[in-house]
Amino acid sequence: MELSETHTLPVSQQRAWDALNDTEILRACIPGCESIDPDGDNAYAVVMSASVGPVKARFKGRMLLTDIEAPSAYTIVFEGQGGAAGFGKGNAHVTLESEGDDATKLTYTATAQVGGKLAQIGSRLVDGAARKIAGEFFKRFGAQVGGDTNSATTPEDGDPAVADTTAQNTESNEAADTESGGDETKGKKSWKAWISKF
Template sequence: MELTETHTLPVPQQRAWEALNDTAILKTCIPGCESIEPDGENAYAVALTAAVGPVKARFKGRMQLADIDAPRSYTIQFEGQGGAAGFGKGDARVTLEAAGDDATTLSYTARAQVGGKLAQIGSRLVDGAARKIAAEFFKRFGEQFGGDAEQTASNENDSTATDPPAASADDTAATGDEPQKRKRSWTAWISKS
């Protein structure tokens, strides 16, 4: 599987770089992430829960940063085990490029291999789940800067087309709910109608 996307972040390049290397921010932004702990130089032990089609599992793995060219790029090498669900491993090349004084273009190309039950459910479901996780990561990452990361090149961006106009960021701020809870409250609103 290969996934390539580009996003525009509403912050200068240095700030984007610092956020990409802040484990507290990454833990908040990675869907299902339970922990990111230092595990050697430029390496981290990661635990997260993920669902790919009918397979849901808790994965434990390791992430290593390589080819670091601060504040422009690095390569993330990762591998994880999900017990009976299988395993995943791969790498992602991440580059940051200034897009003016207050914006940064983040591009990445990720390649991954899966085995076990994950490989049996089919590449289409695996690709879809990977795109969904990446989209949620960038949504949360953009929110860390007080806005959303604008997606400028992607194969999948239809989640915004199904969101109702009434569920705005103001609704989230007023209730303190996260975006996932907002969806549930929208469903509750429909059932009351």
């Protein structure tokens, strides 16, 4: 499966590019991220904790930047292992397009696949959790690079209390849908937004 989203960042294209390649900024913006360390040319070792429905795990993974066209685009190839929780792997293409001196349009298209317990809880619940993580990442990223979260929020962002309540309700509904989904919960499932964590 595939996830495509566009966000407007309140900074210049060069500033956005620099931030996307700054491991300290990324570590601060990725929910649950414990560390991002260089691991070869254009590669990074990542450690993070994540919860997807009833599955909570600490993931250790690696991401590799390819097809780099600074300051406009790159592709991220990623994989992570969460022990008994399962694994995730995939890739994402990220592009930046200037919209003036103080605005940049960021677009990404990500594809991913999960296995193990993550694949058994149902694609709707996985996708909902991934979108929530993506929304939180862009909220934090916008604040880090421009000090203005309004330009980088998704429809689920805004008042944290409202966003949390909405996310909980969504996850409850998705859990109910998953329980009635039968075979949908079996086997490997594509996952749409791991890249949002990176």
